[in-house]
Amino acid sequence: MARKFPKCLKIAHQIGDRRVEKVLCTSFEREQRAYEDAEKMYTEMLEEVEARREYRHGLIVELMKLENDYVLDECLGVLRAAEQEDFAEISRLIQMSHAAVLRAGEKRRMVTKLKKLK
Template sequence: MPRRFPKYLKIAHQIGDRRVEKVLCTIFEREKQAYVEAEKIYNEMMEEVEARREYRHGIILELMKLEIDYVLDECLDVLRAAEQEDFAEISRLIQMSHAAVIRAGEKGRMVNKLRKLK
């Protein structure tokens, strides 16, 4: 293989095989694994945000039981706004996790097709 393909040659050297389908299969396997790991990270982040939101919601419920005055109203408004931001972040993380699963599936299908060529 000419030196014009340094990335291809690097991967071929790593796996010990210069066949195109083997190199492509390795590339797609690595990408699939990266997307699977990304999905796990998104799910962990989602759990952390959900725990923070639940804790904050408990504080909101306790403050609502107290006598309401101007200062508490402001605090409640700030806490409710933060809770809404947490909902938005959870929604974004769900979308990103879903996208990572879809991409991992696409890469997995490509790996299966390439393995059939062997």
């Protein structure tokens, strides 16, 4: 591998193999693992937000059973707005998790193709 490719040379030195397909395969495998880790992280965050939303929804249901007054109505409004924000956060995390899975699959296909070259 020529000296003009310092990043490829760095990976080649780390894996102990200078073949281009090996270097590319290693690079794609690292990216695949990173996207899979990101997907796991998004899933964990999604579970936390969902638990928070369920708890908040339980509070809203209990407060709705009480007598209505101005302060209580204001608190309910704040809780409902926070619940809507949680729904938006859940939606965003689902989209990001899905995108990470798609990217990991794309990298996995590239790794498979490169391994067939060997």
